[in-house]
Structures are given as structure tokens and as C-alpha cells.
Amino acid sequence: MIFLSEELIFPDVSKANHEGMLAVGGDLSPERLLLAYKSGIFPWFNEDSLILWWSPDPRMVLFPHKINISKSMRKVIKDRQFTLTKNVDFKTVLEYCSMVDRKDQDGTWITEKMKEAYLKLHEKGIAHSYEVWEKDTLVGGLYGIDLGHVFCGESMFSLVSNASKFAFISLAKELAIKNYTLIDCQVYTEHLESLGAEEIAREDFVKLL
Known part of the structure; x- marks a missing residue:
């Protein structure tokens, strides 16, 4: 386990353990967070924990043009059940995300410190x-x-059925038009796989970054 100092630097992602944990400590300054994401690293920790930094292998990603839109979701989109906005209420989205119950997870990883950090990035x-x-x-x-x-x-x-799927599909469609390389989904879930996401080697992911 590598402990970070005040110096704005991360170890090479190849130093991560088999679970993907790379380093401990540091801070959540905008500069450090941006460096982390550009390096294929993200923070993930509980309220009572030190800051933990991760770079799992393999990495779950979605290539935007590979988004899988099911027949039922096509109907939801066609019926215009939902409307989408961007950056209208970042803080409320953050709050709702922090309250979602996650399988096999006790409490939230979106701590108050994390909220403050991402609000600054916003x-x-x-x-x-x-x-x-x-x-x-x-x-x-x-x-x-x-x-x-x-x-x-x-x-x-998602507070109602299909709402988060609609957000994710809308994001993918927008990024496909803009020729984005990929959406980083971090780790595998069946839900993400059903939407077209796939696992790739960390080495390949870092190259694409």
C-alpha cells in the first residue's frame, strides 16, 4: 500500500493490488482529482476511512457508439416520458446519488468531503x-x-423505473455525436453490461486516456 504525501503525484497504476487499490491519503483538491482521472485513478472510500485511490484491472467502459437500447427503452424514448437537462441542478443530483442503496455496500461512499470536492469541480x-x-x-x-x-x-x-437508464443512454448518444472515446464506468455491474458496457484491460484503458 502506497501512502501519498502532499506532493501532487500518484504512483503508476501498475502498482495497484489485485483488488485495484493503488494508494491511500492525499487530499480531494480539484488539482489532485483531475490528475487522478487523467491517470486512470478514482477515489472510493467510506465516511470513517482514509482517502483510498483505485485503478482496477480490468476496467468497465462503454464505447458510446455501442450503447445498447432495449426495445422497452426505445418505447420510453419515443413516448417522451422523460425530458433531459444538463447542469441545471448538480447539487441535487449529487445528494440523490449519495442516498441510493447499493448492493453489498454499507452506507455511502459519496461523503460530505466528496460532495464538496465535486461541487468545486462542477x-x-x-x-x-x-x-x-x-x-x-x-x-x-x-x-x-x-x-x-x-x-x-x-x-x-433513479426514483422511477428507467430514469437512470434514460440519463445514461442520453449521455452516450451525445458523446457518440461528439466522437468521445469512451465512458469510464469503473467496475463491472450487470446493469452496465446490459447497456453495452464491457471490460477492457487497464493497460488499454490508460492508453485510451
Whole structure:
């Protein structure tokens, strides 16, 4: 385990252990967070833990043009059940994401310190939110870090069926038009796989960054 100093530097991702944990400590300054994402690293820790930095191998990603839109979701989109906005209410999206119950996870990793850090990145135009509305009610969304050619997805939430899927599909379609390389989904879930995401080697992921 590698402990970070105040120096703005990370060890090579190849130093991560078999679970993907790379380093401990440091801070959540905008500069360090941006360096982390550009290096294929992200923070993930509980409220009572030190800051933990991860770079798993393999890495779950979605190539935007490979987004899988099911027949049922095509109907949802066609029926215009939802509308989408971008960066209209980043703070509320962040709050909802922090309250989502996750399988095999005790509590939230989106701590108060994390919220403060990502709000700062949002103010700098680096972190973006996508909001899903049903009429005038916010029912889903996601947020992440935009590196200009790669979007690093952080979390999403859904208060009604299909709302987060709508956000993710909308994001992928937008990024495909903009010729983004990929969406970083970090780690495998069946839900992400059903949407077209796939695992690639960490070495390949870093090259694409």
C-alpha cells in the first residue's frame, strides 16, 4: 500500500493490488482529482476511512457508439416520458446519488468531503450532471468528470423505473455525436453490461486516456 504525501503525484497504476487499490491519503483538491482521472485513478472510500485511490484491472467502459437500447427503452424514448437537462441542478443530483442503496455496500461512499470536492469541480466546469425530469419533477440523473474525450461516470440514481437508464443512454448518444472515446464506468455491474458496457484491460484503458 502506497501512502501519498502532499506532493501532487500518484504512483503508476501498475502498482495497484489485485483488488485495484493503488494508494491511500492525499487530499480531494480539484488539482489532485483531475490528475487522478487523467491517470486512470478514482477515489472510493467510506465516511470513517482514509482517502483510498483505485485503478482496477480490468476496467468497465462503454464505447458510446455501442450503447445498447432495449426495445422497452426505445418505447420510453419515443413516448417522451422523460425530458433531459444538463447542469441545471448538480447539487441535487449529487445528494440523490449519495442516498441510493447499493448492493453489498454499507452506507455511502459519496461523503460530505466528496460532495464538496465535486461541487468545486462542477464550478470549474469539469464535473457535469444530467438531470431526468418527469413533467416538473426530478426523477433521475447522473454525474461525472468530463476530460474532453473521455467522460468518467461517477454515480447515477433513479426514483422511477428507467430514469437512470434514460440519463445514461442520453449521455452516450451525445458523446457518440461528439466522437468521445469512451465512458469510464469503473467496475463491472450487470446493469452496465446490459447497456453495452464491457471490460477492457487497464493497460488499454490508460492508453485510451
